[in-house]
Amino acid sequence: MNNKTLIQSKRSFLSTLNKLPDWLFRLCTRSSVYDELNEEHYRQRILVMISCFWLLSSVFFSVLTPLLIKLDFRGQMVAQALFFSTIFGVVISMLVLRFTGNRIKALNVMLLIYTSAFTIACLIFGGSQSPTYPLLILAPAIAAIAGSIVISACWGLLVVIIWAGVFIAESNGIPYTQIIAPESRSLATLLACSALAIAVVSVIIIYAEMNKALRLSLQNTNLELEHLSSHDQLTQLPNRRVYNERIENALHRAVQRGGMVSLLFIDLNGFKKVNDTYGHGTGDKLLVATALRIRNSLRETDLVARLGGDEFVVVVEDVKSVDEITRLAHKLSQAIEQKLSIRQQSLKFSAGIGVATFPLDGRQKQELEEKADRAMYLAKNRGVPVALASEEFTSAP
Numbered sequence: 001m002n003n004k005t006l007i008q009s010k011r012s013f014l015s016t017l018n019k020l021p022d023w024l025f026r027l028c029t030r031s032s033v034y035d036e037l038n039e040e041h042y043r044q045r046i047l048v049m050i051s052c053f054w055l056l057s058s059v060f061f062s063v064l065t066p067l068l069i070k071l072d073f074r075g076q077m078v079a080q081a082l083f084f085s086t087i088f089g090v091v092i093s094m095l096v097l098r099f100t101g102n103r104i105k106a107l108n109v110m111l112l113i114y115t116s117a118f119t120i121a122c123l124i125f126g127g128s129q130s131p132t133y134p135l136l137i138l139a140p141a142i143a144a145i146a147g148s149i150v151i152s153a154c155w156g157l158l159v160v161i162i163w164a165g166v167f168i169a170e171s172n173g174i175p176y177t178q179i180i181a182p183e184s185r186s187l188a189t190l191l192a193c194s195a196l197a198i199a200v201v202s203v204i205i206i207y208a209e210m211n212k213a214l215r216l217s218l219q220n221t222n223l224e225l226e227h228l229s230s231h232d233q234l235t236q237l238p239n240r241r242v243y244n245e246r247i248e249n250a251l252h253r254a255v256q257r258g259g260m261v262s263l264l265f266i267d268l269n270g271f272k273k274v275n276d277t278y279g280h281g282t283g284d285k286l287l288v289a290t291a292l293r294i295r296n297s298l299r300e301t302d303l304v305a306r307l308g309g310d311e312f313v314v315v316v317e318d319v320k321s322v323d324e325i326t327r328l329a330h331k332l333s334q335a336i337e338q339k340l341s342i343r344q345q346s347l348k349f350s351a352g353i354g355v356a357t358f359p360l361d362g363r364q365k366q367e368l369e370e371k372a373d374r375a376m377y378l379a380k381n382r383g384v385p386v387a388l389a390s391e392e393f394t395s396a397p
Contacts, residue, residue, distance in 0.1 A: 024048050028094045029101065042214060044103050047146040049206045051090045051110065054199070058086040061195060069188050082121050082132070089113030107147050111139045111155055119162050127166050127176035131192030136162060138199055145207050232306040234284055235291035243305035243313055247365055250303075250317050254358055260319040261358040263368045264329055265376040266294070266336075269350045271310040282342050286349065293335040297328075313372075322357060326386065329353045333385035352380035356389040 025034050025041075028048045035041045061083060069079075093110030097103060121132040136159045144152035170176070230242045238246075247263070254261045268290065275283040287310065294304045294312060303315040314332070319325050336351045354376025356368045371389035379387035 021045065021049060024052055028098050030098055040103065043146055044097065046206060047097065047103060047107055048094070050142055050146060050203060051094055053202050053206070055087060055090045057195065057199065058083045058090070061191070064191070068191065078121070078124055082117055085117035086114055089117070104147060104151065107143065107151070111143060115139050115155075115158065115162070122162075122166055122176075124177050125188075127170050128163075130176075131188045133163070133166070135192060135196055135199075138196070138203075141200070141203060145203060235288050235306050237291050237295070237312075238303065238305040240305065240307055243303065243307070243315070246303045246305075247315050250315055251358055251363075251365060253317065259317065260360070262314075262316045262319045262325040262328075263356045263358075263372045264314040264316070264325075264332070265354045265369075265372040266312040266314065266332065266351050267376055267380065268310040268336075269352060269380060271349075274347065274349065278342070278345065278347075282345075282347075285342050286340065286347065289340050290336055290351070293338065294332055297332050297335045319357060322360070322388070322390075325355055325357060326388065329355050329386040337385075350385060352376050352384075353386045354379055354389065355386065361389040 022034055025045045025048050026032065028051075029041075029044050031041065031044075034045060089110045089112075092113065093106045096109050097106035100106070115136060118132040118136055122128075122130040122136075125131060127133070139159055140152045140156035143155045230238060232239050247261075250261045253259070268286070271283065271286070274286055287306075290310075291304070291306065291312070294314065298304060298314065298316075301317060305313050305315075307313055316325060316328065333351060333353055337348065340347045340349070354372045354374065356362065356372035356375060358368060361371045362368045368389075375387040375389045379385060
C-alpha cells in the first residue's frame with residue numbers, strides 16, 4: 001500500500017469519524033438534521049455523546065475488571081450486574097429520547113438507573129470504601145451539562161444524601177458486605193478513580209467540542225448576516241451602506257495625501273425594455289453579468305457597488321489624471337457592451353457612465369454624486385457611453 005493510498009484511507013476514516021456524532025444524533029433522536037443553533041438539539045447531542053461514551057466505558061470495564069481484580073463467583077456476578085445495569089440505563093434512556101423526544105425524561109431515566117445501581121454497589125462493595133462511592137458524583141455533573149442547573153442541583157442533593165446515609169450508617173456500626181478480596185481493593189479503587197477521571201475528562205472534552213462547534217457556527221452565522229447587511233443579494237456586490245462608508249474614507253485619504261478620487265455612476269440603457277420583453281429572470285441575469293464584467297475590469301482596490309435597480313457606482317482612488325479615468329470609463333463601457341446569451345437569445349446592451357473627480361469637480365460627497373449623476377444622464381441623452389462632469393457644464397447653455 002503506497003503513501004497516497006494510506007493518506008486517502010486516513011482521510012476516509014477521519015471523514016467517517018467526523019460524521020459519527022451526527023449519525024448517532026439522528027439515530028437516537030429521529031431528527032433528520034442537527035441544528036447547531038437549536039438549544040434543544042445542542043443538549044440532546046451532548047446527552048447522546050455522553051451516553052455513547054458511557055456505554056463504551058461500561059463494556060470496557062466489564063471486560064477488564066474480572067481480569068484485574070480477584071473476585072469469587074458471587075463477586076463476578078455482582079460486578080457484571082452493575083455494568084449491565086449501567087448499559088441497560090443508557091439503552092433505555094436513548095429509547096426514551098428516540099420515541100418521546102423528551103430529553104429531560106431520558107436524562108432522568110438514565111441517571112436514576114445509574115444512581116440506583118451504584119448505590120446498591122456501595123452496600124455490596126464496602127460502603128464508603130466501595131469503588132463506586134465516588135463515581136456517584138457523575139450524576140449531577142452530567143445533569144448540569146445535558147439537563148439544567150436545577151436538575152443538577154436536585155441530583156447533587158440526592159447524591160449528598162446517599163453519601164451521608166452511607167457514612168452515617170458506617171459511623172453507627174452498621175456493617176457492609178465486602179466481596180472484594182483485601183489484596184485487590186487498592187486496584188479496585190485505582191480502577192474506579194481511573195474510570196472517574198476518564199469520565200470527567202471525556203465529559204469536559206465533549207462539552208468543549210460542542211461549544212467549539214457552536215462558536216464556529218455562530219461566527220459563520222454572524223459573517224453571513226454581516227454579508228447580507230452589506231451586500232446586494234442578487235449581484236453579491238457591496239450595497240449603498242458600504243459605498244457610503246468607502247467614499248467617505250476615500251475622500252478623507254485623498255485630502256490627506258493630496259490625491260484624486262473619481263466617482264463613476266453607471267446606468268444600463270433600455271433595462272426596462274429587457275425586463276418587459278424577456279422577463280425579470282432575464283433582467284436579473286443581465287444585472288449579474290454586468291456586475292461581474294465591471295468587477296473584472298477594475299483593480300482589487302477599486303469599489304463597485306449596486307445602488308439599486310440597474311444603477312451601479314464605481315469608486316477609484318489614486319487617479320493620476322482625467323485621461324486615465326476616462327480610459328477606464330470607456331473600458332467599462334466596452335466590457336458591458338459585450339453580447340450576452342440568455343435562453344438562446346443574444347442580447348447586446350449598453351450603459352451610460354457619468355464621471356466626477358475629486359477635487360476637480362467638487363470636494364464633498366454630495367456634490368460629486370450630483371455631478372456624476374448629471375454627467376451620466378448627459379451621456380444617455382447624447383447617446384454616448386461616457387460623459388465627464390466638466391462636459392456637463394461646458395455644454396450647458
